[in-house]
Amino acid sequence: MKRALLLGNSDGIGLALTRRLLAAGWQVASLSRRPCPVSGLLAHVLADAGSAEFALRLQELVAAHGPFDACVFLIGRGNDFDVTTFAGEEDVLRVNLLAAITTIRIVVPGMVLAGRGHFVGVSSLADELLLHDCPAYSASKAALSSYLNAIARPLRRRGVAVTNMRLGFVDTKMASARVRPAMVSPERAAAWVERCLITRPVQASRPRRMGVLVRLLHWLQRPGVWLRRCR
Ligand SMILES: NC(=O)c1ccc[n+]([C@@H]2O[C@H](COP(=O)([O-])OP(=O)(O)OC[C@H]3O[C@@H](n4cnc5c(N)ncnc54)[C@H](OP(=O)(O)O)[C@@H]3O)[C@@H](O)[C@H]2O)c1
Numbered sequence: 001m002k003r004a005l006l007l008g009n010s011d012g013i014g015l016a017l018t019r020r021l022l023a024a025g026w027q028v029a030s031l032s033r034r035p036c037p038v039s040g041l042l043a044h045v046l047a048d049a050g051s052a053e054f055a056l057r058l059q060e061l062v063a064a065h066g067p068f069d070a071c072v073f074l075i076g077r078g079n080d081f082d083v084t085t086f087a088g089e090e091d092v093l094r095v096n097l098l099a100a101i102t103t104i105r106i107v108v109p110g111m112v113l114a115g116r117g118h119f120v121g122v123s124s125l126a127d128e129l130l131l132h133d134c135p136a137y138s139a140s141k142a143a144l145s146s147y148l149n150a151i152a153r154p155l156r157r158r159g160v161a162v163t164n165m166r167l168g169f170v171d172t173k174m175a176s177a178r179v180r181p182a183m184v185s186p187e188r189a190a191a192w193v194e195r196c197l198i199t200r201p202v203q204a205s206r207p208r209r210m211g212v213l214v215r216l217l218h219w220l221q222r223p224g225v226w227l228r229r230c231r
Contacts, residue, residue, distance in 0.1 A: 003027045003042070004197075005061070005068040007049070007103060008075035010034040012172035013122065016190035017072065024194070029065040031058060032075070049075045049099035050091055058106050070118040070197050071107045073100045078137045078174060089136040096140035101147065108160060115159035120196055121148045125168045125210055128218045133177075145203075152202045161200040165193055168210030182210040 004021055008014040010032040018038050021028050029042040036044045042065050047057035062068070077095050079088045100121055111117025124138075127145040131138035148164035155162050169175050169183035184207060192206045205211040 002069045005071040006030040007073045009036050013186045013189045014074040016186040020194050050095045067110050072120040074122045078134045092136035093140045097143050111160045112158045118161040120163045122165045125166050125214045163196045164203040166205040
């Protein structure tokens with residue numbers, strides 16, 4: 001029976017993915033700050049990915065229930081940008097980016113040793129945009145996507161797949177923007193992630209039509225055009 005480690009599954013896409021993987025016969029161990037409201041997990045550890053004890057809690061979970069065939073990092077947070085204080089900006093990068101890299105450091109070496117395994121990082125189509133309302137969020141996802149894409153090649157040579165899963169708007173508490181084009185349900189997003197666990201692409205961008213819209217916005221935001229408009 002295949003074994004998955006999910007980080008960030010008390011809610012939203014992670015919760016929907018947990019239900020799908022259990023129904024498909026996977027064994028699932030997981031971590032988030034709150035309990036996961038699903039029975040039948042191997043284990044669920046409560047830990048804050050932004051805290052100093054996160055690495056230790058994760059190491060204990062991996063030692064007790066690893067090795068894992070797949071690890072999906074879904075932990076993510078946004079924040080409301082406050083231009084007068086810049087409060088909370090580092091926290092967003094600590095949780096969205098550094099905790100993902102800590103997870104890779106703890107989980108992936110075991111996969112390399114075994115010559116098999118799959119790490120999926122859930123990033124965002126916002127990784128190529130300048131989000132003026134939440135700049136730390138788009139910066140964290142840009143760095144996460146870049147990191148995942150960069151490690152994919154050396155790891156693939158060692159038998160380990162890495163997928164950068166870039167999502168558009170998904171109907172969870174995370175999607176707080178006023179306008180949310182092409183928004184999908186968490187179940188649909190979880191189905192895309194589950195599909196990646198079979199096809200193991202280096203990168204997947206969903207929904208596709210949102211990917212096209214983001215490319216256009218990215219082009220409009222290119223420095224030559226954008227900085228001229230900011231003056
Ligand atoms: N929703 C969207 O529109 C959208 C679009 C693109 C990408 N994404 C990405 O998809 C991923 C999942 O997001 P979602 O929409 O499912 O959001 P969500 O419903 O808010 O779920 C986020 C999950 O991460 C966990 N989490 C958040 N902060 C944490 C922390 N400090 N330590 C440990 N766990 C933490 C939450 O659990 P606890 O609160 O229990 O800790 C929850 O299980 C995120 O990486 C997000 O950036 C979402």
